Amino acid sequence: xxxxxxxxxxxxxxxxxxxxxxxxxxxxxxxxxxxxxxxxxxxxxxxxxxxxxxxxxxxxxxxxxxxxxxxxxxxxxxxxxxxxxxxxxxxxxxxxxxxxxxxxxxxxxxxxxxxxxxxxxxxxxxxxxxxxxxxxxxxxxxxxxxxxxxxxxxxxxxxxxxxxxxxxxxxxxxxxxxxxxxxxxxxxxxxxxxxxxxxxxxxxxxxxxxxxxxxxxxxxxxxxxxxxxxxxxxxxxxxxxxxxxxxxxxxxxxxxxxxxxxxxxxxxxxxxxxxxxxxxxxxxxxxxxxxxxxxxxxxxxxxxxxxxxxxxxxxxxxxxxxxxxxxxxxxxxxxxxxxxxxxxxxxxxxxxxxxxxxxxxxxxxxxxxxxxxxxxxxxxxxxxxxxxxxxxxxxxxxxxxxxxxxxxxxxxxxxxxxxxxxxxxxxxxxxxxxxxxxxxxxxxxxxxxxxxxxxxxxxxx
Amino acid sequence: xxxxxxxxxxxxxxxxxxxxxxxxxxxxxxxxxxxxxxxxxxxxxxxxxxxxxxxxxxxxxxxxxxxxxxxxxxxxxxxxxxxxxxxxxxxxxxxxxxxxxxxxxxxxxxxxxxxxxxxxxxxxxxxxxxxxxxxxxxxxxxxxxxxxxxxxxxxxxxxxxxxxxxxxxxxxxxxxxxxxxxxxxxxxxxxxxxxxxxxxxxxxxxxxxxxxxxxxxxxxxxxxxxxxxxxxxxxxxxxxxxxxxxxxxxxxxxxxxxxxxxxxxxxxxxxxxxxxxxxxxxxxxxxxxxxxxxxxxxxxxxxxxxxxxxxxxxxxxxxxxxxxxxxxxxxxxxxxxxxxxxxxxxxxxxxxxxxxxxxxxxxxxxxxxxxxxxxxxxxxxxxxxxxxxxxxxxxxxxxxxxxxxxxxxxxxxxxxxxxxxxxxxxxxxxxxxxxxxxxxxxxxxxxxxxxxxxxxxxxxxxxxxxxxxxxxxxxxxxxxxxxxxxxxxxxxxxxxxxxxxxxxxxxxxxxxxxxxxxxxxxxxxxxxxxxxxxxxxx
Ligand code: SF4
Ligand code: SF4
Numbered sequence: 001x002x003x004x005x006x007x008x009x010x011x012x013x014x015x016x017x018x019x020x021x022x023x024x025x026x027x028x029x030x031x032x033x034x035x036x037x038x039x040x041x042x043x044x045x046x047x048x049x050x051x052x053x054x055x056x057x058x059x060x061x062x063x064x065x066x067x068x069x070x071x072x073x074x075x076x077x078x079x080x081x082x083x084x085x086x087x088x089x090x091x092x093x094x095x096x097x098x099x100x101x102x103x104x105x106x107x108x109x110x111x112x113x114x115x116x117x118x119x120x121x122x123x124x125x126x127x128x129x130x131x132x133x134x135x136x137x138x139x140x141x142x143x144x145x146x147x148x149x150x151x152x153x154x155x156x157x158x159x160x161x162x163x164x165x166x167x168x169x170x171x172x173x174x175x176x177x178x179x180x181x182x183x184x185x186x187x188x189x190x191x192x193x194x195x196x197x198x199x200x201x202x203x204x205x206x207x208x209x210x211x212x213x214x215x216x217x218x219x220x221x222x223x224x225x226x227x228x229x230x231x232x233x234x235x236x237x238x239x240x241x242x243x244x245x246x247x248x249x250x251x252x253x254x255x256x257x258x259x260x261x262x263x264x265x266x267x268x269x270x271x272x273x274x275x276x277x278x279x280x281x282x283x284x285x286x287x288x289x290x291x292x293x294x295x296x297x298x299x300x301x302x303x304x305x306x307x308x309x310x311x312x313x314x315x316x317x318x319x320x321x322x323x324x325x326x327x328x329x330x331x332x333x334x335x336x337x338x339x340x341x342x343x344x345x346x347x348x349x350x351x352x353x354x355x356x357x358x359x360x361x362x363x364x365x366x367x368x369x370x371x372x373x374x375x376x377x378x379x380x381x382x383x384x385x386x387x388x389x390x391x392x393x394x395x396x397x398x399x400x401x402x403x404x405x406x407x408x409x410x411x412x413x414x415x416x417x418x419x420x421x422x423x424x425x426x427x428x429x430x431x432x433x434x435x436x437x438x439x440x441x442x443x444x445x446x447x448x449x450x451x452x453x454x455x456x457x458x459x460x461x
Numbered sequence: 462x463x464x465x466x467x468x469x470x471x472x473x474x475x476x477x478x479x480x481x482x483x484x485x486x487x488x489x490x491x492x493x494x495x496x497x498x499x500x501x502x503x504x505x506x507x508x509x510x511x512x513x514x515x516x517x518x519x520x521x522x523x524x525x526x527x528x529x530x531x532x533x534x535x536x537x538x539x540x541x542x543x544x545x546x547x548x549x550x551x552x553x554x555x556x557x558x559x560x561x562x563x564x565x566x567x568x569x570x571x572x573x574x575x576x577x578x579x580x581x582x583x584x585x586x587x588x589x590x591x592x593x594x595x596x597x598x599x600x601x602x603x604x605x606x607x608x609x610x611x612x613x614x615x616x617x618x619x620x621x622x623x624x625x626x627x628x629x630x631x632x633x634x635x636x637x638x639x640x641x642x643x644x645x646x647x648x649x650x651x652x653x654x655x656x657x658x659x660x661x662x663x664x665x666x667x668x669x670x671x672x673x674x675x676x677x678x679x680x681x682x683x684x685x686x687x688x689x690x691x692x693x694x695x696x697x698x699x700x701x702x703x704x705x706x707x708x709x710x711x712x713x714x715x716x717x718x719x720x721x722x723x724x725x726x727x728x729x730x731x732x733x734x735x736x737x738x739x740x741x742x743x744x745x746x747x748x749x750x751x752x753x754x755x756x757x758x759x760x761x762x763x764x765x766x767x768x769x770x771x772x773x774x775x776x777x778x779x780x781x782x783x784x785x786x787x788x789x790x791x792x793x794x795x796x797x798x799x800x801x802x803x804x805x806x807x808x809x810x811x812x813x814x815x816x817x818x819x820x821x822x823x824x825x826x827x828x829x830x831x832x833x834x835x836x837x838x839x840x841x842x843x844x845x846x847x848x849x850x851x852x853x854x855x856x857x858x859x860x861x862x863x864x865x866x867x868x869x870x871x872x873x874x875x876x877x878x879x880x881x882x883x884x885x886x887x888x889x890x891x892x893x894x895x896x897x898x899x900x901x902x903x904x905x906x907x908x909x910x911x912x913x914x915x916x917x918x919x920x921x922x923x924x925x926x927x928x929x930x931x932x933x934x935x936x937x938x939x940x941x942x943x944x945x946x947x948x949x950x951x952x953x954x955x956x957x958x959x960x961x962x963x964x965x966x967x968x969x970x971x972x973x974x975x976x977x978x979x980x981x982x983x984x985x986x987x988x989x990x991x992x993x994x995x996x997x998x999x
Contacts, residue, residue, distance in 0.1 A: 005571065014592060022548075049612075066914070074644050074856075084512045111617065141543075141579070143582050373578075
């Protein structure tokens with residue numbers, strides 16, 4: 001047994017997290033910053049954090065994840081990181097020449113209390129920021145929230161630093177804040193909007209940054225990413241659609257306050273109903289017709305669900321991951337007649353519990369849901385030991401439970417270190433819903449084929 | 462690709478430095494050396510990373526928890542700090558382990574953390590740490606608990622050592638702490654040292670039980686990535702060599718407690734564990750020997766050295782028998798891969814030992830290392846331990862504790878007399894010595910410490926090596942530039958590469974990489990021949 005010390009006896013824990021279902025803020029800020037074209041994410045702290053974050057992103061994407069660090073030593077930790085950051089800024093612009101540096105903090109610089117805007121000003125007055133080059137920042141103390149908080153903070157900073165309502169008149173475009181999803185998802189959201197005939201600014205946008213084509217030539221700053229010019233126009237957009245309350249809500253609200261751009265905060269368009277709401281919102285706010293082709297995509301997903309319902313019906317599922325994903329995913333599973341009985345996220349948030357309650361509240365099954373302190377994969381495993389599930393949906397770390405308990409695992413969320421596909425094939429939109437359902441069905445049917453008696457081994461399923 | 466490069470190494474060095482601001486160029490210049498064996502060239506190492514430069518390095522915590530302490534399966538590690546550090550070091554290092562039975566403890570699949578919140582940053586985290594230790598004890602009932610401090614812990618002033626002592630008394634188990642905050646030192650290296658110190662103080666020597674065996678050894682600095690230690694253990698067993706403990710791979714607490722009963726310490730990764738070898742020699746009288754089980758010839762050499770050290774004809778005989786059993790398969794593979802790999806070039810930038818060890822394997826397959834360097838080594842790993850007295854201790858290293866070790870009044874027992882050591886040395890046995898990487902590298906190869914991303918790209922562009930060895934952060938950047946990259950931290954989830962069997966694995970792995978068809982498909986047909994010659998008339 002890989003997790004041989006996990007017993008079914010749930011003990012009260014108030015201080016020790018075991019096998020976390022979250023990680024720290026800066027990695028989210030780094031991922032978001034990679035979604036700006038020509039941007040170098042910069043980690044202000046000691047170099048270990050940056051090395052860890054880059055490694056985790058690289059393992060997940062199988063792509064270079066470039067970022068720099070202030071490389072604090074003990075001296076910097078005592079006297080503050082100003083000298084290191086100013087030197088770093090100079091070195092980054094000289095050596096790597098990005099258009100923009102996006103600084104985030106770490107536990108260390110936060111505990112010291114480094115004032116980033118003041119240091120940026122200092123770099124500016126010292127002439128370390130070349131003409132036309134830009135610097136933005138956000139605070140990402142890891143002892144607050146989780147990796148998704150860091151993502152949300154960096155996205156919000158894009159608004160605070162760049163959004164302008166310059167021209168006075170509204171542009172015929174909509175802002176889409178896609179939330180912490182994969183490059184493939186961002187690509188799919190753009191495609192779907194394009195199909196609807198909607199002009200969008202999507203930010204951040206990691207497609208073309210973390211799913212770069214092999215050409216034999218390495219580029220520091222690949223083609224993808226939202227441009228600063230585009231970000232500047234977000235203040236003149238007709239509306240903002242924020243996908244995912246936790247990751248995208250704060251930026252959308254900030255944009256409303258700053259530039260008077262009305263916003264709709266929706267769930268991530270994972271599954272049929274959430275995608276419906278996304279499409280319908282676009283229709284309503286822009287007064288457009290939904291093209292036949294989109295309705296057809298919906299019809300295909302619907303068809304697939306109806307054709308295969310017998311295999312998903314009443315299957316008990318344990319899921320863990322990030323709040324925005326979990327809310328939409330749980331809703332989709334309920335629609336498939338599945339039973340998401342255990343739901344865990346390390347990210348704290350009362351609203352999350354309310355949202356989940358709304359999604360599964362009317363269902364016949366009883367669910368255990370936990371968020372924040374004490375909500376870890378160890379606890380979830382203990383629940384599973386008490387009453388088994390048919391399916392696990394979550395990140396790679398679930399493979400240990402999967403093997404020990406002999407329960408199939410569908411990899412979904414962050415991080416996925418041991419399979420490919422998530423970066424290339426979307427799980428959002430109707431087509432993404434079909435892929436998600438296909439993944440679920442494949443493992444369930446494989447399981448049935450493996451476990452059934454020979455006489456009931458089916459050719460046609 | 463052969464090295465038919467027009468640029469001289471000195472010119473290449475200039476190229477690498479060109480873009481840097483003057484101050485950075487001056488600093489980096491000292492870390493780039495055109496090698497000349499025998500000329501005792503000095504390299505700058507173990508100095509601060511340049512801020513903003515995209516280094517390969519990690520931090521002190523990674524070196525302590527991730528490298529040295531992590532691989533021992535039954536010492537429970539608790540990360541004291543916010544959640545990230547504990548999360549990232551959770552199972553990402555591939556240290557394989559094999560508990561004796563299904564019920565023996567193995568905590569390596571668990572990541573535990575105090576997940577510090579803002580209130581602890583403000584009011585201190587000692588209370589939460591104590592409670593976390595209690596909860597960990599209740600959940601796991603371990604014999605030993607290791608507490609690892611992350612960046613904020615040192616700043617807010619939590620006394621982790623006091624907490625460890627107190628909880629140790631309360632729970633009656635061995636609990637010790639590491640002040641391995643990420644900002645200590647300049648790289649993982651500081652963490653190795655801190656880990657060595659605490660393991661030596663709190664674990665080594667706790668149990669005097671001596672196994673009845675003739676040739677008792679410890680293996681130091683072998684972390685069992687991809688099962689390397691399993692291969693080496695098997696060789697020892699077949700030779701009749703008794704392995705008391707490995708620091709730290711497939712290792713357990715009990716072995717560490719008894720490690721002082723061994724009669725010889727073998728050192729694999731000099732950088733991460735040489736402190737332990739030195740301290741055990743001073744306190745218990747156990748000599749150490751630098752060995753390398755990477756490479757078939759190197760493995761044979763290491764085994765023979767052990768036999769020579771124990772001055773035993775029967776052991777020597779067994780060793781020769783094992784070598785004779787293993788070598789034919791190696792030779793066959795070697796000849797086979799040479800037909801496809803001979804003359805090809807490699808670069809290695811990784812770790813604190815591997816960049817040296819793996820050159821051996823490339824040599825065995827007829828490949829040439831044209832440039833290499835470490836991520837977090839010191840000058841002695843490049844130039845040899847003879848330079849140790851001349852290394853100046855700077856502000857960043859001064860704060861890493863040097864334990865004052867004395868001979869144990871009761872248990873110090875020199876395993877060899879001064880005369881014996883002298884005689885062995887006269888026979889060519891380098892007891893307590895390490896000559897470093899540079900003497901083993903070709904003249905005019907480039908030796909570069911703490912290589913950064915920019916320099917890496919330039920090297921790739923100028924030399925176009927056939928294979929480049931590094932870690933996960935570099936892997937895909939290298940490959941995007943059209944050069945296959947072999948990870949030497951994680952082995953790209955393959956291995957083992959140690960010993961004879963490992964050598965064969967490595968030969969074929971590199972053969973696969975440097976001769977793969979896929980690299981010739983980078984250009985689409987229409988990119989190779991854009992001109993349309995004959996077409997349909999439409
Ligand atoms: S928790 Fe803090 S110190 Fe640890 S990796 Fe994250 S930012 Fe760095
Ligand atoms: S072999 Fe290299 S990577 Fe491994 S511990 Fe030693 S120095 Fe680190």
